Amino acid sequence: MTTTKRPATNAMILLLCSEPIIRAVMKEALEEAGYVVRDTGDLGTAVEMIGASKIDLLITYPYVESISGHDAAKYLRGKNPHMGVLVVAGLLRDDRLQYRAILENFDIFPEPFTTDQLVEKVERVLQSSTSRGVHRAAGDAHSD
Numbered sequence: 001m002t003t004t005k006r007p008a009t010n011a012m013i014l015l016l017c018s019e020p021i022i023r024a025v026m027k028e029a030l031e032e033a034g035y036v037v038r039d040t041g042d043l044g045t046a047v048e049m050i051g052a053s054k055i056d057l058l059i060t061y062p063y064v065e066s067i068s069g070h071d072a073a074k075y076l077r078g079k080n081p082h083m084g085v086l087v088v089a090g091l092l093r094d095d096r097l098q099y100r101a102i103l104e105n106f107d108i109f110p111e112p113f114t115t116d117q118l119v120e121k122v123e124r125v126l127q128s129s130t131s132r133g134v135h136r137a138a139g140d141a142h143s144d
Helices: 020-032 043-052 069-079 095-104 115-132
Strands: 012-016 036-040 057-060 084-089 107-110
Touching (some): 012 020, 012 043, 012 069, 020 115, 036 043, 043 069, 057 069, 069 084, 069 095
Parallel strands (some): 012 036, 012 057, 084 107
16 A cells, blocks of 8 residues: 555544445555544444444445445434545446535545545545535534
8 A cells, every 4th residue: 555644633434335345445544544444334333333433524335235325324424414425436427426416515536546545535525524614414503
């Protein structure tokens, strides 16, 4: 892996991916970059993790288990409205995926990518969500 070690951050990432090898590679790259990463391949465990920890960013794929990754992300964000969402997708030509991502304020990250590109994208998404406050629940006028 060529991931450059970056300063440690307090950001906690939940990685929801049903492919164990992909999940392991992504987790290692993000941890080497200083992130705290929780990972799982199933929605039930992800729900438990959301309830037990303050997750800053969810990274998921378009399909997880028997549910779409988008629906899983929407459900999980309902449990943690301040959480950013990054959907990793190989088919960016799917207009429905892009449309739903825009509606829900999810970021999309196209495959294939290097681990360095993953870390850079995560940094941008976390910075962007912090500066814009985009993950506030509707009607939430408080600052964090």
